[in-house]
Amino acid sequence: MQGARMARRSFSRLATAVRAPADVPRMPAFDHVPLPYDGPSAVEIARKRAEFLSPSLFHFYSNPLNIVEGKKQYLYDEHGKRYLDAFAGIATVCCGHSHPDIIDAITAQAKRLQHSTVLYLNHAIADFAEALASKMPGDLKVVFFTNSGTEANELAIMMARLYTGSHDLISLRNSYHGNAAGTMGATAQKNWKFNVIQSGVHHAVNPDPYRGAFGSDAEKYARDVKEIIVFGTTGHVAGFISEAIQGVGGIVEVAPGYLPLAYDAVRKAGGLCIADEVQAGFARVGSHFWGFETHGVIPDIVTMAKGIGNGIPLGAVVTTPEIAQVLTRRCYFNTFGGNPLCTAGGLAVLKVLEKEKLQENAFIVGSYLKDRLRGLQEKHEVIGDVRGTGFMLGVELVTDRQLKTPAKDEICHAMEHMKEMGVLVGKGGFYGNVFRITPPLCFTKEDADFFVDVMDIALSKL
Numbered sequence: 001m002q003g004a005r006m007a008r009r010s011f012s013r014l015a016t017a018v019r020a021p022a023d024v025p026r027m028p029a030f031d032h033v034p035l036p037y038d039g040p041s042a043v044e045i046a047r048k049r050a051e052f053l054s055p056s057l058f059h060f061y062s063n064p065l066n067i068v069e070g071k072k073q074y075l076y077d078e079h080g081k082r083y084l085d086a087f088a089g090i091a092t093v094c095c096g097h098s099h100p101d102i103i104d105a106i107t108a109q110a111k112r113l114q115h116s117t118v119l120y121l122n123h124a125i126a127d128f129a130e131a132l133a134s135k136m137p138g139d140l141k142v143v144f145f146t147n148s149g150t151e152a153n154e155l156a157i158m159m160a161r162l163y164t165g166s167h168d169l170i171s172l173r174n175s176y177h178g179n180a181a182g183t184m185g186a187t188a189q190k191n192w193k194f195n196v197i198q199s200g201v202h203h204a205v206n207p208d209p210y211r212g213a214f215g216s217d218a219e220k221y222a223r224d225v226k227e228i229i230v231f232g233t234t235g236h237v238a239g240f241i242s243e244a245i246q247g248v249g250g251i252v253e254v255a256p257g258y259l260p261l262a263y264d265a266v267r268k269a270g271g272l273c274i275a276d277e278v279q280a281g282f283a284r285v286g287s288h289f290w291g292f293e294t295h296g297v298i299p300d301i302v303t304m305a306k307g308i309g310n311g312i313p314l315g316a317v318v319t320t321p322e323i324a325q326v327l328t329r330r331c332y333f334n335t336f337g338g339n340p341l342c343t344a345g346g347l348a349v350l351k352v353l354e355k356e357k358l359q360e361n362a363f364i365v366g367s368y369l370k371d372r373l374r375g376l377q378e379k380h381e382v383i384g385d386v387r388g389t390g391f392m393l394g395v396e397l398v399t400d401r402q403l404k405t406p407a408k409d410e411i412c413h414a415m416e417h418m419k420e421m422g423v424l425v426g427k428g429g430f431y432g433n434v435f436r437i438t439p440p441l442c443f444t445k446e447d448a449d450f451f452v453d454v455m456d457i458a459l460s461k462l
Contacts, residue, residue: 024421025453027084028446034069034076042066042078060427061419070097073440073447075424083419084439086451087426091247091279091392091438094307095352102310105348106341115339128343131350132316135289138298142324145338146315149278149305150178153241155317156301157182160239160272162326167200168233170225170240170266174206174430176248177241177276186241189249189430200238202228204262206246207255210385210396211404215255222261229269237271239300244291247279250429251394251436253387259295272323275299278315279392282307283353283441286363286390294389310349314342358441366390369437369448376452380459382407393437395455396429406431410462417458423451 040048045066049057065083069076073096075083088094095102109124118125125145133141146152161167171177171186178184185198188206206212207221214220229237240262246252263273280291281304288294290302300323305315313336336342353359370386370393377383377395384398397407397414411433418425426436435455439447 023457025450025457027082027422027450028444030072030074030082032071032074034071034080034082037068037078037080039068039078061416065419065424072096072099073443081422083422083424084447084450085424086437086439086443087424088438088440089311090306090426091284091436092306093311093440094282094284095310095349095356095358096440096442097311099310099348099352101352101355102345102348106312106345109341109344113340115336115341117335118333118338122340124340124343124347125338128347128350129338131347132318135350136302136318137293139320140298140302140318142319142321144317144319144324144327144332144334145343146305146317146334147313147336147342148178148315149276149303150180150183151334151337152278152303152305152315152317153177153183153186153274153276154180156274156303156319157186157239157241159301159317159319159323159326160274162329163272163323164236164238164270166234166236166238166270168237169201170228170237170271171201171203172206172242172246172254173203174208174249174252175203175241175243175246175276191430192248202232204228206249206252207258208252209255210252210387212255218255218257218261221255221258222265225262226265229265233269235269237266237269239272239274240266241274241276243276243278243280244295245280245285245388245392247392247436247438248428250396250431250434251388251392252429253389254295256295259292259297263297263299272300273297274301274303276303278303278305279307279438282349283359283362284390284392284438286359286361286366289359291392308349309342309346310352312342312345314346353441356442361443362390362441365443365445365448366393368445369393369443369451372448372452373437373455376456376459379456382410382459382462388437391437391439391441391443394429395435395437397433397435406433408433411435413462414455414458417461418454421454421457423454425451425455 066078075085129143173188177186185201188203205224209216275292301319373386385396399405428436
């Protein structure tokens, strides 16, 4: 029985090279043979997940995928079928799956020292902090390591409140910043908020050029920030937190010119400006290394995670030496933040981004992909908007372009069709009707063509 199961799940180069049906676009050639898989089936895993894991977990697709291997921009299921990954673990795998340089760095560090404590010296954390600081503008050069984006944003919010002596924080509607107490308060979508105490956060009108009340009029949106300060606070605030491109919110780029105006208003009220770069950071936007740089602003605090470790549980907060001093008032400590294993991997990520010119690739191929998606928009009435930059792109589906009625069911059907043709993509936005296209930064033009051709066929079947 065991041998039969092994034979059933084992596969070879021949099995992975089976041609697709004539009406399905051909996936780009890729020189990789996945290892034989003899683990539990998708059905067995789903049963265990239902019995032993949180009932809050959800999954894409009517038949959940069992992903067992990844290489660069591709993933493989238990049967050896190859998929083009256009989601990258939710904008996380920036250098590509199982990158050898990153694996080697992690393995070498694990063989020497997996974990001790930051109470002792170790070069891994210091080397990575120095390298990370070199990527930041201005006086942003003090790094605090965490394990996730939620932790990073929690710390940034606390630091802003301590530094200013104010409690009031301004965030944007439709934003997502995490799922702990402070970050859940800053998050402004009911889908992600539980009925627990969330105090001191004011949510400004979202400067959304597509669905926003004022279109792309940055000054009108910024006026709301000023009015919140005047009518909703003492006139002094702790800070303002925002993404340059809202990820969970549906790849929404804030209106051009908005961030400089909002930053100015907040700083005049004594507040600090926090840039949440958890999804947009680490070269994903292509034109710049950080999303906030596309708006010509320099924050007081920057938070990051996801792409920082290419899948390693790692996050960070970077700020100025002056602001960093607030944590010396008491003891601040994070057991796993900055452990040698994660920071060695993080440093390897920076080296790979530089060595393989992945930021340049994100800009060139991302621009090409966006142009091709706009071509699809002209063909398919269901596409209401194409937006984003680099490899952080969104395609919003609507059933009526004038009313902008969210096409919630249609996007699910399209995703099923795309999966069958070998493409995995995310979805998000408040209504769940936006394709979130955030592939690994090694995505090629051939991948982009295949992706668009598959999406074209999927939308034609709606």
